[in-house]
Amino acid sequence: MKTCAFLSMDSLEGYFVYDDLLYAPMAVKGWHVERVSWRAKDVDWARFDVVVIRSPWDYQQDAGAFLRCLEGIDASGAMLANSLALVRWNINKGYLRDIQQRGIAIVPSLWRDDFHLADCHSAFEHFACDELIIKPLVSANADDTYRLNRQRLQDQAALLAERFAGRAHMIQPFVPAILQEGEYSLFFFGTEYSHCIVKRPKAGDFRVQEEHGGYLQAVEPEPALLELARQTLAALPEATLYARLDYVRLADGLAVMELELIEPSLYFNMDAASPQRFVDAFVARFG
Incomplete structure (x- = not known):
C-alpha cells in the first residue's frame, strides 16, 4: 500500500474539516493516509509517496517557515500537491x-506596500464606493481583513497603521x-x-x-x-x-x-x- 500525507496543523479544534471523507476511497485505491502537521519536527517526508496540502490553516502566521517546510518536502522525493511553484505563486494575492x-x-484592486491613511481616503473616490475592504497580500481565513466606511476608517486608523505598516496589502471596494x-x-x-x-x-x-x-x-x-x-x-x-x-x-x-x-x-x-x-x-x- 502506498502512503500519502495530508499536510495539516497541530490542532484543528474549532475548524470544520472534511478530509476524513477521503480516507475510505483512498484506501480502496491502495493508499494509506496520515495527517501530519507542517510544524512537526524531524518528519521523514521521504517515507511518503505523496504529500497533499490540506489544512495548514495557520500558515499565514509564518509564511516563510511554511514555505521552508514545503521546500523540504519537495526535496525529499515525495510528490507535493499542489506543487511548490504553484504555492509560491498563489501565496501572495498579487x-x-x-x-x-x-x-x-477580478474585483478592482489597489496594491500598496505600506500603509498611508490618505490612500484609503482616496480609494473611496477611486472606486466610487461607500465601503472598502483592506487585507494583506499574504493572509488566510480572513485574518486582518477589514471592512471600512469613512467613519470606521477614521476610528481604526491607528490599528490599521499598526497592522499594515511595511506590509503589502490590497484595497478593494466592498462588493454588496x-x-x-x-x-x-x-x-x-x-x-x-x-x-x-x-x-x-x-x-x-x-x-x-x-x-x-x-x-x-x-x-x-x-x-x-x-x-x-x-x-x-x-x-x-x-x-x-x-x-x-x-x-x-x-x-x-x-x-x-x-x-x-x-x-x-x-x-x-x-x-x-x-x-x-x-x-x-x-x-x-x-x-
Whole structure:
C-alpha cells in the first residue's frame, strides 16, 4: 500500500474539516493516509509517496517557515500537491494581477506596500464606493481583513497603521452582492469540474467562512459562471490536483474574488460524490 500525507496543523479544534471523507476511497485505491502537521519536527517526508496540502490553516502566521517546510518536502522525493511553484505563486494575492493580465476579470484592486491613511481616503473616490475592504497580500481565513466606511476608517486608523505598516496589502471596494447573493466557490479536481457552493455571511458580518458563522449551500452554477471558471483554470500557470475558484458578481458581471490553490476547504460534505471525484483525480495523477 502506498502512503500519502495530508499536510495539516497541530490542532484543528474549532475548524470544520472534511478530509476524513477521503480516507475510505483512498484506501480502496491502495493508499494509506496520515495527517501530519507542517510544524512537526524531524518528519521523514521521504517515507511518503505523496504529500497533499490540506489544512495548514495557520500558515499565514509564518509564511516563510511554511514555505521552508514545503521546500523540504519537495526535496525529499515525495510528490507535493499542489506543487511548490504553484504555492509560491498563489501565496501572495498579487497573483490576481497575473490573472487579470490573462484576461480574467477580478474585483478592482489597489496594491500598496505600506500603509498611508490618505490612500484609503482616496480609494473611496477611486472606486466610487461607500465601503472598502483592506487585507494583506499574504493572509488566510480572513485574518486582518477589514471592512471600512469613512467613519470606521477614521476610528481604526491607528490599528490599521499598526497592522499594515511595511506590509503589502490590497484595497478593494466592498462588493454588496456578497451579503445578498453570496460568494460562489467552484471546485475542480484535475481538469474536471466537481461541484459548486454559494457562501453567505451571517447577519452583521461580511466573512463567509464557516468559522465565522457563514452559511453554505450547494448550487448548480449558471453557464456563464462555469465557463468563467474553466477559463480561469486554463489561465493558471500550471496544472492543479485541486482548485477552489471563488467569484462574486459585480455591477458589470462576475469576477474572481480569490483563487484557492494551497489549502482550501474542498467541502466534500456538500456533494456526496465529490470525495470519489477527488480520489479519481489523485489516482490519475499519482497512480
